[in-house]
Amino acid sequence: MSMLSASVRGHTPGRGLVPVAARGEPDLESRLLHRIDQVEEALRECVGATDPCVSELAGHLMAAGGKRLRPLLALSAGTAGARRDL
Secondary structure, three states: OOHHHHHHOOOOHHHHHHHHHHOOOHHHHHHHHHHHHHHHHHHHHHHOOOOHHHHHHHHHHHHOOOOOHHHHHHHHHOOOOOOOOO
């Protein structure tokens, strides 16, 4: 197992922000939690490396957080307003 997967496996820092963004709306909270988990998985895939040194550095960057607020804001904004099928 790489350092990256060991350091962030099972830990999704962005999930702590979701209840604040959803403001007591259980359906919205559920959808945002699902989507932020997808964002977390995509981040892990983007920074994965076969070099152990690179994996360790990427693991520290991922564990530091700060890369989830913008995606959460975009996901939240996407739920605002009337739904229109394009």
